[in-house]
Amino acid sequence: MARFSIPGFSDAEIDYYSRQIVLDSIGLSGQRKLKDARVCVVGVGGLGSSIVIQLASMGVGYLRIVDRDVVEASNLQRQHLYGVDMVGYPKVEAAAERVRGLNPFIEVDPVPMSVTPGNAEAIVEGMDVVVDGLDAMTPRYALNRACVKLGIPYVFGAVITNVGSVSTIVPGETPCVECFQGGIADDELPTCAVAGVHPSIISIIASIQVSEAVRLIMGRKPNLAGALMYCDLEDLSFERIELARVDSCPVCGSDPVSEPFPLKHGSFEEICGREGRRVFVFSPDEDLGVDLEALNGRLEGLGYLLTVRARLGTSFVRGAVKGSVLSSGVTVIEGVDGPEVARGIRAELLGL
């Protein structure tokens, strides 16, 4: 039981957070800053799961979580927000439900969308900190540009196989992502589906990101402002690389020498599938507000089996074709021969 009462906090909250309120680096004033903070976690896969669990449990008052995927069985090895009962559910819906169970004292705002160059600013606007749980560079660049423009600190994190890296971008003070990792096309990079990823490196990198985000919320200088921490699980080495702001950076430099790296809007793209199956993803820039009741009726009329009917999306299967439609209009179609077939199915399902 709490031994003292604090304005703005219930006894139950004081009890919940008691082990960090006693920390010198947080205390009661820090707990209030956490409660007042608005944080956006973009991507609730491996990194995002660990980040969201920690930030929610620490009491970040408003947590916006953004992801376009549904939970798959192959996620569960590392994405600890989810269990087998959530396979087929939109990740943000499953994550929000889990977070409400973890901490009833905070607000969680699930956004079932892809981050695109067309919507990144709208997604992060009004946030105090943005934390990266992504697995591709294009949406990171979109976020980085939005955060630099709006002056929002952005905690970058990336993992693959046994290695990971973290850096904290403070607009106007530190290098941005494109100063130190610019110009990388996603099709040049290995993916987790192909290369694999160890859950331990994810937890390490995610924990460093959370520590950085909390320092920002506390008003303290982040440890990785202007530096990249590189960790290799294989020999458990941590290497700190000091980064220099690039004056010629087309995103944050004072004297850009070139145009920013062009970003594909990616409203329609093919992503890597398993066992040679082709997977197509449609990502609208704006929330289309799909009527899921009507969609479900249409799916059943067309002979699809609905495997999950969730509040923010539906998953379905018919023969070799598998897919999901989220309330935002994000659509994944798997197991078809080519993009035209995928487009046709989506148009049929959404009544376009």
Ligand SMILES: [Zn+2]
């Ligand atoms: Zn830059």
